[in-house]
Amino acid sequence: MNIVENQARIEALAEDILTDKQLSVDYDRRRQETREALRKLRHQTQNVRPNSRLATTTINMGDFFLEVPAARAQIIVEAAQKELDGAIDDVRQRLKKKIELLAQLEGDERRESIARSMNLKAVNERDARQS
Numbered sequence: 001m002n003i004v005e006n007q008a009r010i011e012a013l014a015e016d017i018l019t020d021k022q023l024s025v026d027y028d029r030r031r032q033e034t035r036e037a038l039r040k041l042r043h044q045t046q047n048v049r050p051n052s053r054l055a056t057t058t059i060n061m062g063d064f065f066l067e068v069p070a071a072r073a074q075i076i077v078e079a080a081q082k083e084l085d086g087a088i089d090d091v092r093q094r095l096k097k098k099i100e101l102l103a104q105l106e107g108d109e110r111r112e113s114i115a116r117s118m119n120l121k122a123v124n125e126r127d128a129r130q131s
Contacts, residue, residue, distance in 0.1 A: 006105065009105060010102065010105050010106060013098060013101060013102050013105065014102060016098055017095065017098050017099060017102065020091055020094055020095045020098065021095065023091050024088060024091045024092060024095065027084055027087050027088045027091065028088060030084055031081065031084040031085065031088065034077055034080050034081045034084060035081065037077050038074065038077045038078060038081060041057065041070055041073055041074040041077060042074065044057065044070050045070045045071055045074060048070070055069060055070055056068060056069055056070060057069075057070045057073045059073050059076065059077075
């Protein structure tokens with residue numbers, strides 16, 4: 001592989017890394033918003049009688065608004081929260097792999113060892129008992 005091709009590959013990978021970092025920030029911002037909404041919905045359902053007009057809430061589903069019971073809205077927001085958590089984990093895993101590959105392409109052994117250490121996984125209780 002010649003120098004120009006290697007540099008082009010490094011540049012494209014670096015651009016992908018920056019895009020994934022921005023995506024992670026956007027997902028995290030959205031997760032924070034859903035966390036706030038969930039907290040407000042929980043507060044609303046605790047302080048309202050079930051048959052009251054306040055027992056329903058309006059939620060935005062893309063291009064339209066729906067009026068649903070607050071308990072149902074809470075379930076919808078919790079599902080969105082889980083989906084965002086999964087998406088954030090996926091982006092972070094991809095990011096770790098790309099950073100390690102970038103360090104390999106650049107030939108920086110120090111950064112490569114740091115990138116490899118980012119891939120370490122926590123020991124869970126079951127694994128700790130086996131050792």
